[in-house]
Amino acid sequence: MTLDKRNMYRLPWSMNDNAIAWLEVSDICNLACEGCYRQRITGHKTFEQVKEEVLFFKRWRNADNVSIAGGEPLIYPHILDLVALVKQNKMKPVILTNALALTPELLKELKKAGLAGFTIHIDSHQGRPQWRNKTEKETNELRQQCADMIAREKGLFVVFNATVYPSTYHEIPDILRWGQANIDKVHGLVFITYRTATTDTAVALDNTKRAVDFGKLSYVRDHFDEKFVTGPEVAQIIEETCPEYEASAYLGGTLNFDSFKWTAGATVGSRRKVYGSVGKRTMELAQAGHHLFTGTYLAYLSQAKIGRKVFAMAALDKTVGKAWRNYIGDVLRHPGHLFDSVYVQSIGIIQAPDVQPNGQADMCDSCPDMTYYDGKLINSCRMDEYRLFGGFLTVVDKDKISQPEPAIAADPSRN
Numbered sequence: 185m186t187l188d189k190r191n192m193y194r195l196p197w198s199m200n201d202n203a204i205a206w207l208e209v210s211d212i213c214n215l216a217c218e219g220c221y222r223q224r225i226t227g228h229k230t231f232e233q234v235k236e237e238v239l240f241f242k243r244w245r246n247a248d249n250v251s252i253a254g255g256e257p258l259i260y261p262h263i264l265d266l267v268a269l270v271k272q273n274k275m276k277p278v279i280l281t282n283a284l285a286l287t288p289e290l291l292k293e294l295k296k297a298g299l300a301g302f303t304i305h306i307d308s309h310q311g312r313p314q315w316r317n318k319t320e321k322e323t324n325e326l327r328q329q330c331a332d333m334i335a336r337e338k339g340l341f342v343v344f345n346a347t348v349y350p351s352t353y354h355e356i357p358d359i360l361r362w363g364q365a366n367i368d369k370v371h372g373l374v375f376i377t378y379r380t381a382t383t384d385t386a387v388a389l390d391n392t393k394r395a396v397d398f399g400k401l402s403y404v405r406d407h408f409d410e411k412f413v414t415g416p417e418v419a420q421i422i423e424e425t426c427p428e429y430e431a432s433a434y435l436g437g438t439l440n441f442d443s444f445k446w447t448a449g450a451t452v453g454s455r456r457k458v459y460g461s462v463g464k465r466t467m468e469l470a471q472a473g474h475h476l477f478t479g480t481y482l483a484y485l486s487q488a489k490i491g492r493k494v495f496a497m498a499a500l501d502k503t504v505g506k507a508w509r510n511y512i513g514d515v516l517r518h519p520g521h522l523f524d525s526v527y528v529q530s531i532g533i534i535q536a537p538d539v540q541p542n543g544q545a546d547m548c549d550s551c552p553d554m555t556y557y558d559g560k561l562i563n564s565c566r567m568d569e570y571r572l573f574g575g576f577l578t579v580v581d582k583d584k585i586s587q588p589e590p591a592i593a594a595d596p597s598r599n
């Protein structure tokens with residue numbers, strides 16, 4: 185099925201009323217993932233700095249949750265105080281981590297401080313000790329260890345992110361099937377398409393139109409000639425693996441009317457079987473209802489074991505109606521399945537910024553991952569362009585510009 189915006193709900197988020205606030209506490213990390221877009225320049229922020237950012241988000245973002253990111257937030261020395269601070273400010277603290285530093289003891293402390301859940305980034309291109317040269321299927325063992333550890337602690341949600349490279353695109357089904365087999369422990373999966381730019385074919389101009397040495401950015405390569413994977417292609421492979429999956433919500437692009445920058449869906453199933461998905465009506469009701477009753481839009485379901493009450497939407501939402509019929513058919517064939525718990529598992533796809541022929545990037549419309557930088561809200565995926573070059577770069581094919589001025593070096597003193 186081709187994604188069709190007419191059958192999907194456009195998430196209602198905006199700059200000042202967004203489900204997510206993205207807070208980076210450090211640019212230090214204990215891994216060096218191939219797809220990372222942050223590099224070490226300034227180190228850990230002080231607690232005073234992050235406190236100021238939390239209060240900024242509270243005032244300007246109206247967020248349901250604060251995504252505490254980095255760098256690696258679990259090695260940030262004030263992580264427990266920060267989690268407590270976010271909670272005190274009535275937002276859900278969510279940690280985005282590679283989980284390398286996660287232990288049962290730290291997990292307990294984080295939960296005590298008020299943590300709502302984790303987004304754990306695991307994929308096969310992170311150069312993890314003991315996990316080098318493994319396939320995504322083999323890496324599921326690590327995902328399983330993390331999911332089991334968090335499930336044992338109880339009361340925390342966990343979503344697993346993976347960057348999708350051209351070379352690992354065909355392995356998406358292995359991650360998806362693993363997630364579905366763990367629907368009782370894994371609240372969501374997110375696939376993020378890899379992006380890069382190359383210095384052999386492109387040149388970058390800063391906001392004064394001077395060519396800069398953009399090879400300093402962590403995601404720029406000397407050379408890369410593989411075809412990038414798009415969000416709709418990821419949706420297609422998910423649907424081929426799991427025909428019950430239907431994407432039901434999206435965020436488009438800032439430049440292209442037909443891009444799918446964020447594609448969201450949620451499957452309904454038990455540990456044995458996926459019955460179907462929620463449709464756009466359920467997505468709309470979840471967002472509007474959450475906003476009506478709590479004042480904020482919703483990013484993460486903190487309770488996956490939603491139970492059969494999800495089927496109450498069948499009258500309003502034909503996609504849920506289909507899931508309901510599958511469920512009833514299954515229970516009639518196997519009456520024992522009536523006692524299986526029913527869960528909802530979100531499946532998200534994020535298409536990284538794509539550079540257009542004019543050198544500008546098509547960004548996510550109403551970017552949920554905007555972060556605080558120098559008194560402004562900026563897209564976190566491009567913050568290093570600000571930190572190194574003072575603003576967004578324009579990346580153009582070398583053969584499209586005649587005589588670029590000589591490249592100037594990055595200024596690491598900007599932060």
Ligand code: SF4
Nearest residue numbers: 548551552553564565
């Ligand atoms: S534009 Fe925003 S949401 Fe999209 S990839 Fe960048 S930071 Fe993430």
